[in-house]
Amino acid sequence: MARPTIDDIARRVGVSKGAVSFALNGRPGVSEATRARILQVAEEMNWRPHTAARALGGARAGAVGLVIARPARTLGVEPFFAQLLSGLQAGLSAQSVALELLVVEDTEAEIEVYRRWASEHRVDGFILVDLKVRDTRVEVVEGLGVPAVVLGGPGRHGSLSSVWADDREAMLSIADYLAALGHRRIAHVAGLPTFQHTQRRMRALRDSARRLGLAEVSSLPTDFSDAEGAATTRMLLSRPRRPTAIVYDSDLMAVAGLGVAGEMGVAVPGDLSIIAFDDSVLTRIVHPALTALTRDTFALGTEVAESLLAIIAEPGLRRDRRTPTPRLAVRESTAPPALAG
Amino acid sequence: MARPTIDDIARRVGVSKGAVSFALNGRPGVSEATRARILQVAEEMNWRPHTAARALGGARAGAVGLVIARPARTLGVEPFFAQLLSGLQAGLSAQSVALELLVVEDTEAEIEVYRRWASEHRVDGFILVDLKVRDTRVEVVEGLGVPAVVLGGPGRHGSLSSVWADDREAMLSIADYLAALGHRRIAHVAGLPTFQHTQRRMRALRDSARRLGLAEVSSLPTDFSDAEGAATTRMLLSRPRRPTAIVYDSDLMAVAGLGVAGEMGVAVPGDLSIIAFDDSVLTRIVHPALTALTRDTFALGTEVAESLLAIIAEPGLRRDRRTPTPRLAVRESTAPPALAG
């Protein structure tokens, strides 16, 4: 027998389709005896709801959408994303909601996908990542009236809910730590300046420099690639007065920077301290292991998933969740600067 | 105006629903003039098909499923998967087919998901990865009658189509290369022995040893984690007669192994040559950069996507595609063994 439908069940039990629907959805309208009988027969026939049919009636699609606007080839190298994805999965699968994933080239294409998926009823909600400084997506998604959670914050995402960690606070803690070690010349190999979190980190470092009276502090934007991370490091270490500490906006760039230091004969942490603004196996696998800001990206993912599910269940709800500020895991790549600093 | 339906278009143009459906799907049954008019109005009204409604009529779901049975937390660290995912995306999005992704704990749960998705008509096909030696999934998916492509081969996947690269050939080329350099004691830090490709690689190495007359060659299974990769390396390097070359089944383990060598004062490539059986930024970012077997995982992904789409379009088709054998990219981690070998 092919796919049994509720009609088959209804016939077999000797009731109407409607009764079966009520029974299967735990809705009032059938007696307990009948409900039990229906459930039993459904079980026997191995019945499963046809998602399309359900969705057609205006119900849930049973999936949420994540669209990532990055060149597809670079996605593979970001431990962050894979971790986040895993966490999202864990959170969603608890309610057997699927994740619909799409990688597109640019924000324009991304917006087009939101439009399409929303109008196709393909998903019940969206997850927005990589928030830009003036992000057009927020407005569009708000306009679509589809529940959505923004990863990043605080503020700047209209009426959408968000899950965020305090980048600013984290950067301040790094600056404090480096200053306490005695570093005065600190460089920051940043990410794309169009991202909100990049901006926040740069601003935080600038503020720290002023407050702590650090002489030479600079943030240098990159595209997050290992290549630019390496190139920027090479440039920094070629300066006559090289920085004694470098903070990298991603673990990948930090590892690339460590490689450059090795290649140029700069000892880590003797001549140069390195801190990564993101953690993963990468930082622990290299030698010396990198001091890094760790946060539980997996947990972040589950948090986002839960937020989104909550909003889907109760539209209109707005929920801003701040996750724990990343903490500095001190490993072997940081030390007081050499005396000749 | 909310979502326009084909009925709205029909009313506006002054034709029937059927005509609109024909026109929008490029099917015969309407005149060119009417078709043009309908398309124009559909465009004006910004109409999009409701996927659920389409799927209900027995048509395509417009999505394919990928279920991965691994602890979710470890997924994040495998560059391979993210790359594959990107490639899949690229291949699928060409026909705007979505990818439904789910990470589960074990094979049992994975099979349950196949069952559910198939009966829910949620996807049009499946992609099976991590093929085990005696894999129960193949049989189940065959039984479901849903198109599927297996990543891995050759053989051992029943009537399902497959996309595969020649692991055996690749391992032979590594053995040949190391033997030519003069290595006679070679260790192989393998992956999970339940995987088909792990078995194939181990067998190939054994065969090579016999053929080339290599004295001491051994394969040591691990769980693919950086931790076990490091531990196994530590064990190998503590032996009185340590190997002069180690082949790692993944780039992650190779990097971990490199770290252990550094920690134990074993020079790479002076005292020890290292080869990774998989390539990614990881191998290029460390120092010395690792000699590795490179293949285009992204291309592999698009290949799988295309195969699957072909089978969905034409059920019953069976298509085994062999992708180019991975080639050895020689970098800085391999050299002839020290004389005292």
Add this chain to the structure above:
DNA sequence: GCCGACTACTAAACCGCTCTAGTGACTGGG
């Protein structure tokens, strides 16, 4: 004994689209 309220259920509309059977107009061949 009758009314109203409640329970347990049925019948059927509906969601948006596809697809088949059918219809009317026109064409062309014998």
Add this chain to the structure above:
DNA sequence: CCCAGTCACTAGAGCGGTTTAGTAGTCGGC
């Protein structure tokens, strides 16, 4: 001139659910 065949299109069933309106039957109260 009539009939068969094509063309362009319509009407409506059907996909598998949900949901609403309606309907018997029962029960309690006065």
